[in-house]
Amino acid sequence: MKLHCEVEVISRHLPALGLRNRGKGVRAVLSLCQQTSRSQPPAPAFLLISTLKDKRGTRYELRENIEQFFTKFVDEGKATVRLKEPPVDICLSKANSSSLKGFLSAMRLAHRGCNVDTPVSTLTPVKTSEFENFKTKMVITSKKDYPLSKNFPYSLEHLQTSYCGLVRVDMRMLCLKNLRKLDLSHNHIKKLPATIGDLIHLQELNLNDNHLESFSVALCHSTLQKSLQSLDLSKNKIKALPVQFCQLQELKNLKLDDNELIQFPCKIGQLINLRFLSAARNKLPFLPSEFRNLSLEYLDLFGNTFEQPKVLPVIKLQSPLTLLESSARTILHNRIPYGSHIIPFHLCQDLDTAKICVCGRFCLNSFIQGTTTMNLHSVAHTVVLVDNMGGTEAPIISYFCSLGCYVNSSDMLK
Structure with missing residues (x-):
């Protein structure tokens, strides 16, 4: 075995001698062994630790030890x-x-x-070939080289399988618990399994040039919240990302070029670590109000179908406020926990997509919506021109929870 x-x-003698251990492991093959003998009964098993430098290994007795x-x-x-x-x-x-x-x-x-x-x-002695299983990087760029009859080395930290014609994520990849970088670009993948979220160390995920139409909410709730730093969804067919996408708060690099995006997640401003955002050649008509909260180093929104700001605001004020509106504002203002195990699922969705007034308060269905332009340099150090005319301004939506907030902030709509 x-x-x-x-x-x-x-x-355990090292601390008493004032010494420290190296603090770094070495690749090894552990064997559960017995020394065979024809004339005597089988000896007790012992542990044999073999390394590439010491293939004969070091033995450790196990019985009552x-x-x-x-x-x-x-x-x-x-x-x-x-x-x-x-x-x-x-x-x-x-x-x-x-x-x-x-x-x-x-x-x-x-x-x-x-x-x-x-x-x-x-x-x-352990053979040198035994240590081939310790490969940490594997790059496959053609269908003929894709392994069909044998598993991927369990120790992989970087796996690239591009131009392999994959229509789904190979479940064998999801057993590679040490993966830090997974590159599945240039395939035909249509859907992502929720179990990608079980890759607890995954930092980079490249899905460029596939057939994805959505990004799973389950992935937004997974361990990717704490690990994923770079995500490439370019050249797919995604029209919108779920509002829960903004729970991936370790994201630093996000690429969404050449999709069919008609909107950003309304709470995109919660991506506090995001530094590089690229969403060129989509169908974005405007930016959400929370876009102002981003602090980027690089921003590319070239080639979107940005609309001219509307002169007249959209007024949806309710007087008096409905019970639903008042309750929603209270829950969000006081940060009261909620979930589908407490209230109906559709109410959770309403709370998740609530608007934020320029004054910082929340509103659900009672608000005034206005559109203005913002200079993208206010949120990013480097900005790619949004069109061929040399502009760096884009339309952005603003919400007002009351007529008073709208009047006090009317200067920003001019």
Whole structure:
């Protein structure tokens, strides 16, 4: 039985001697072994740790020799085995989580002196080919090179499969828990599985030149909220992004060029870490009011169908306010938690898409809507011209929760 992972063996005597461990694991093959003999019964199993520099490996007795297992992060491919003799901690990382669980179970049996259910290895040096599984980067740019009969190396951190004719995301990719960069550009993918959100370390996702028509709300609620920093959705067929998209607050680089976008998410201003935004050649008629809250280094909105600001405002004031309007404003103003387990789902959607007045208050269905222009240099250091006429201004919508707010802010609409 073997396990491929990174290993660091730490002596517990080091702190007493005033020394520190290296703090870095090495790629290794762990084997559960027995030394075979024709004349004697099978010997107890032991752990053999082999590295590329030491293929014969180092042996550690297991029978009644394991002091403790540390498995809090086993689902992330990490665990530590503390031995009694020698007094060392064997720290494992970047392992396949299911393989790691099975290997630890076998080690527990060996520690108790029980028979291991799975076959154990014989004491032979590990071959160099065993270490090929530690590949961290794989680039596939043609259909003929795409692996059909064997899995991707579990240790991959960067995977690119472009020009392979993929119509869906290969589920084998979603088992690569160490992935930090996934490039699926130039394929025919129409839909993203929600399980992409299970890639807890994913920082860059490239879906350029596919057939996507939407971006899943489930992905916006996934662990991508804390990990995803770069997203390329260029050259697809996306008309709108869900309002929940703005929960991906670690995003720094967002590319939406050459889609069919007719609007940005209304709460795009919540992307506080966004620095590079490109949405050229779409069908945007105007920008949402929260666009003013962005702080960008680079902005490209060239080739959109921006409309001229309307002279007359759209008035939808209600007097008196409905119970729904008053309740919604109270919930949002006081930041009262809500969800579909508390109130109907359609009310959650209304709250998610509530407008924000220029005064900072919220409004649902009672408001005045006005359109003006903004110079894009007010939100970005570098701005690509929005048209061939040399302009850097674009129409933006503003909302007013009352007639008083509209009158007090009327200068901004001139």
